[in-house]
Amino acid sequence: MSSAVSIVNVDVYIALKKGSFHRMSQACFTSHLKISQKMTKASTFDRKGRATIVDVGRVAGVSDATVSRALNKPETVSAKTRARIEAAIAETGYVPNPLAKAMVSGRTYTIGALVPTLNHSIFSKFLHALESDLSDQGYNLVVAVTDADRDREVEKAKKLLAMGVEGLIVSGLSHNADLLREAARFAVPLIATSYYEPSAPLPTIGYDNKIVATQALAHLTALGHRRIAVAHGPVAGNDRTRSRIDALADPGEGASLTFYETTLDYAGGAAVVDRLEGPYSALLCLSDVLAVGALFQLRSLGKRVPEDISLMGFDDLDASQFTVPPLSTVRLPIQDMGRVTARAVCDFLDSGSPIAPRLLEAQVIARASTGAVPLAPGASDNPRGS
Amino acid sequence: MSSAVSIVNVDVYIALKKGSFHRMSQACFTSHLKISQKMTKASTFDRKGRATIVDVGRVAGVSDATVSRALNKPETVSAKTRARIEAAIAETGYVPNPLAKAMVSGRTYTIGALVPTLNHSIFSKFLHALESDLSDQGYNLVVAVTDADRDREVEKAKKLLAMGVEGLIVSGLSHNADLLREAARFAVPLIATSYYEPSAPLPTIGYDNKIVATQALAHLTALGHRRIAVAHGPVAGNDRTRSRIDALADPGEGASLTFYETTLDYAGGAAVVDRLEGPYSALLCLSDVLAVGALFQLRSLGKRVPEDISLMGFDDLDASQFTVPPLSTVRLPIQDMGRVTARAVCDFLDSGSPIAPRLLEAQVIARASTGAVPLAPGASDNPRGS
DNA sequence: CTGTTAGCGCATTCAA
């Protein structure tokens, strides 16, 4: 418990167990480790706990400005004083105060992201990619979940702005007007993702939901499908879904689509299968989650995919390639979106490059869940059976 | 484009398109909106862009200290001056500088979380819950992805600490020793999650992986299963998996377990099915992802679940209840973990309450993928078929 | 190469 190797761990533990150690100073932690014998010299550097740049200067026998230089532009300070300063830093266990630095520089190197949920892998993956790239560029990512509530979104945006984020990333185009206003008040860039709409009042980085929906439909019509059921999640508050549906409004090619709204989860997909009416040769789900749910239900009803009905999804979840049969779908450029968004904000912040709207392309992934429509028209009947 | 209602949006857009507007001041945004006619009075409050508390004071004809009070302790300032100050605030478009505030208070109200990945829903859900609760208590969440790399974890931890997080949350118990050291240097609490181990050098909040594994096994043995295959992800660097396996080392009840390591994805689960040797009556997957992958593969091989082989998972993913058959699994207390962790850090930070290790209970969810072992011993043969 | 002087924007003593 008190062996040399674990002494730091022990300190941590003690610090956590004792409530009174709240803002416990680093000096407390290390003093008895290495500098107890020198405490006499470094007499007053435990003023309020943490050692400051001034304390380091005092110990090293130089001014605080010199210490600051040694830290930021080492080449502008002589080798020997630099050495003394380093020694003093080690001795005092000095650790720079990020707040003071941020205060004077006016920069926090922090970007805020507002996502509707973290339970949907689309958003998690986006954040994963976003964080990776932001991190590479020296930025931190603060995330806030909005639960798809516009008012909550504004609230959380305010909190993020109040903590000093230098950029704000949101999903989709539907937002409370205050969001724009607040971003403007704090003069931070605001970027909308999962959407491409160059005429929007803020820069968008994402895919064009209309194009994407059209791509999916084209895949099905190319296979000969004309009577197609379309399953989608709630339209309210989800502009992405709305766009996809709009794009499908006039399918052309003599195709006829019927829309089924449902909840955006596996159960919702399964439920649509039960509600299906009419002889559809294909079911297009505007989300893989729905498609997987539908697939399970179809199979448990004894329907064969794609022989009895073709099934197509949207997103390309990890699971989609492992279903039986593997799911045809449209792969959304989520990773790219994270990367491109990160680059855009950083470029703007670092060098002032304007943030331009950016269209990312989705890709139809044709797998085994979609097949040619049977030769005899109307050969596939109501999947509900009879 | 220049209608009154969209003027703010337009401003934002312009600001974003023009790189030179980088640190554009709030004053620029609002001045031409409402206070242009009063600019004469508020002569010098656009020093470096943003209006400060001093500017507000000047406009209101009071001192900065009074403005500060009006903002923080409104009751200590007379109604009339308060009104004047509020007017001045609106006029100048003053917005408090979070950095200065943080600087003097020494607080950032920011918690950092280090997760191995955001692609696994377990971690996303944890963060979702964590963020919700932190947010309720007035804290912000910074997330960093480590890709399960201990060195990267330390690196990112340093960045988080350097930006001023007041608490650090990590996953599991395996960490680079520097992590503990750094947390101690900055005197911030460090909490390990997804794990319960009261003897650890840092507080743990989570489930006991050994107990959980035992619960799962118990479910199977209670159904009569004795020869059981266990599929699990890579052990290297994953102490949770390690613990679960350890707990299964001595199964008792005359059970005999065989372990199959594979990749932690759907394909990995499917692959295990192909590698299975010997007459197992049950396949226990230490992760639902593996179980779902295995399920698809079993079905495409024509094996019936649970008639031919029982299948059990671990995690309780959203998808698990919708597979065919629905997957028996162990539901991990992920949401609770987020909540409890958030509360623990906040309580510590707000009132100094010590952070105590906390055991959360998992729950066996018995669904249709597990059934009693067939009466005739050895009735189920090699799932690979012959 | 280094020390001195000034703030950054705010909150918090102390007097008045």
Next chain:
DNA sequence: TTGAATGCGCTAACAG
């Protein structure tokens, strides 16, 4: 109830 003064920790002038 309010104002003046002081300091948080650090960086950025400007001298020396």
